[in-house]
Amino acid sequence: MTRTTVMKTAASLAAGLLLVSASPAVAQAKEALGPFGYGGVTLGMSAKTARATGKIVLKTNDGGCSGWDLKAHPTGENAVGMFISKKRGVAVIFAAKGVKTPQGIGLGSTTKQLKRAYPRLRTSASGYPYVSVEGNPKAYYSFLVSRGKVYEMALGLNTQDCVN
Structure with missing residues (x-):
């Protein structure tokens, strides 16, 4: 593997982890009762x-x-x-x-x-x-x-x- 391939793979993996780790937080967000x-x-x-x-x-x-x-x-x-x-x-x-x-x-x-x-x-x-x-x-x-x-x-x- 070349250095460029490793960097692209690492960047893709990091982006995927970010999406996976962000998803539960978004799913858990609930609308509050009020104020309007x-x-x-x-x-x-x-x-x-x-x-x-x-x-x-x-x-x-x-x-x-x-x-x-x-x-x-x-x-x-x-x-x-x-x-x-x-x-x-x-x-x-x-x-x-x-x-x-x-x-x-x-x-x-x-x-x-x-x-x-x-x-x-x-x-x-x-x-x-x-x-x-x-x-x-x-x-x-x-x-x-x-x-x-x-x-x-x-x-x-x-x-x-x-x-x-």
Whole structure:
């Protein structure tokens, strides 16, 4: 082998290793819940615009708010992945399993982790923790906690009219 052949082979091998080692990191990158939306759907987006993304499916249409699922995260019976208000557009998006906020909070996070990630966490009149979304003054995160762990969380518009 000539020196040029060895150098070309080494360069090809290095490039291949770079591609192989970079692939898992890219595959592991996940979209966060918030600060403006999730799964290609944005808070405030009308039902018509949200439907046009092709990423959601209608589940219920009762009154002022309709219930939808992200096609990538179906919720099963008696649940929805988001509510869309006739007045406000996409009003609330619920976190699917494995989805986290930019601060790393997801289903299964502990109360201690929640408080550490969100030092300005407050408690609503109905008893659930919530916090303003960093980077989006029009939105909040709400959390339902049982036995010290988050079992449900959502990203919602401050002005949403679908859930309490």
